Amino acid sequence: MIYNEEYETMPRQALEALQLKRLQKQIARVYATVPYYAGKMDEAGVTPADIKTLADIQKLPFTTKEDLRKNYPFGLFTVPMEEVVRIHASSGTTGQPTVVGYTKKDIKMWAELMARSLNAAGAHAKDTIHNAYGYGLFTGGLGAHYGAEELGATVVPISGGNSKRQIMLMKDFKSTVLLCTPSYALNLAETMVDMGVDPKDLALKVGVFGAEPWSENMREEIQAKLGIKAIDIYGLSEIIGPGVAVECIEEQKGLHIMEDHFLAEIVDPDTFAPLALGEKGELVFTTLTKEAFPVIRYRTKDFSRIITTPCSCGRSFYKMEKVTGRSDDMMIIRGVNVFPSQIEHVLMSIEGVEPHYLIIVDRKGNLDTLEVQVEVSEAIFSDEIKQLENLTKRIQTEIKDLLGVSCKATLVEPKTIQRSEGKAQRVIDKRKI
Amino acid sequence: MKVEQIAIFLENKSGRMAEITATLAQNGINIRAMSLADTADFGILRLIVNDTDKARKVLKDSGFTVGTTQVLVAEVSDKPGGLAHVLQIIKEGNLNIEYMYAFTQKSGGTGLIIFRFDELDRAIELLAKEHIRLLSGDEVYAI
């Protein structure tokens, strides 16, 4: 199912020509309207006229979250406030929030991208979409909402929280599509078990999950527990929100980037040198059509690679590999880079281990310590000490084998690890407290 | 001859044992035998109660991880050498004891030992052959 056939299946050559035309226009507009960007370009000795090919984008300076903070709140907007119809902002757990703005046209474009995304995930106008992304300054709720309406589906704007009521309404409304974070999907699955609700009693067929990195094993877990297809969607507020890239239900392997509106690059995370297509590194995006808040070469801190292999769904857009880690989430433990998703991958590969875990990093003396807490479900419980100790040893060994870091696996009682209603808190780093 | 035992996972934090016994008491469940095995990080509480299914349900509802296993309850004479005799039989039969614990009856000259074997059926056969009396579940639940 392709929402906008003309653009989503455009031959590569025509698509790249369109990208270049839009890029040139965008750079010229940003240079003319945002003194901060113009200053950075002048400093780098580059003018809009220097952008003659798509590869010329590499001449432009990067934009980082730091640039956004420096211009808090509206310094990077290209239009007067009367043309801005919506503001969103990041939670800003570290320092100032980052603020983004949208014109009417931006909102319309975003809605189309979300409609395309939902359509790629197998949703149609006749679906009832249960939108449990948080509504508010976070882009998830409203972004998905406008897309679902654009698609013509029935939206249930439930937002996050109160899982029992969510389940009751999904059942009563016969909702067919679930939108939330992957960790909240698992929370809902668990609550169903507690309520004695069989997922088969619900009409759900697919879930579109995003806003946090999640592993392939987590996907399998969600699919098995809810009896649905789990689709990954990617986006970040600095670019537009959800709908920057999405998996197609045909392959569930790699997320098609909405290349008619965003130009993706992969750069070396340390040197920021551009990497060849297919190499893994940090994702960098330039918005090609956004009006109120365009970004140029925005460093996302997400790690991925570009997949150029043609997809069976018929879209010509290149895909990005599922993001399994953000450099923001990366922990350095005894000099080794560790992502929570790697630990999740190990845990989920062990039969019976529940997808609820907590990583605790601490420092004893000069040595970093890594503890992984896992809840004891009935599936892994044994009346024999030896069996439980074998389990913790197995977790420790597999993590050590994969990451090269020793850890201590601790078993904890069921439901003692906090459940997520949005983005899951997986790590407590006591070294930072 | 098989007796149902429930096992409960416990983190080593204070008050959990009290919560379990209170939960059972509120639901009119009597504990017949108990043993706590623990490590530095966690413990496993094993219980034989008069109503296994109900105990399992109320503890699960209170948020505990509960498992059920089958154990054997053997009667040994309450005299020196009584237990040694049974252990000798088990050793000669090459049976592996996963764990064991004892409880004494209120009256009578016998002690009761609870055994957890991997090879349950072979253990029953062996002990019966050597005339060690194994109590039935009903006998134990009614003690």
Ligand SMILES: [Zn+2]
């Ligand atoms: Zn595809």
